[in-house]
Amino acid sequence: MRELVRTNDMVLVSAIGALLDGANIHHLVLDQNMSIIEGSLGILPRRILVHEDDAQEARELLTEAGLSHELRGDD
Template sequence: MREIVRTNDIVLISLLESLFKEAGIEHLVADGNMSILEGSMSMIPRRVLVLDEDEATARRLIVDAGLEKELRPAGDGGW
């Protein structure tokens, strides 16, 4: 899997999940449960990951939505 976005913005995460679901792109939001440890202060960013084969399509969707500034550099954060 590839990390394409890292953010504390839960609205952005919700938007990305909606875009990916509509496009049929499997994704994972990692570190969402860390809020239990940090006291729900959103200090630990959540990571949005997609399958390697969906990375280009996911990036294109994000750019088309006008959110390119949220993208992590390509090739960064592979699992």
């Protein structure tokens, strides 16, 4: 799995999830439970991960959607 985005913005997490779902790219949102435990203060970011094989397509999708500034470095 490769980390695509890390953010505290739940609206952005939802929007990216919808984009990935629409493109049939399986993804995971990690750290949601930790964020709930911390009281939804927005301190702990959520991480969106995609399978290694889908990483390039997912990055292109988010770039086309104008979200390239949200992408994590291409390790």
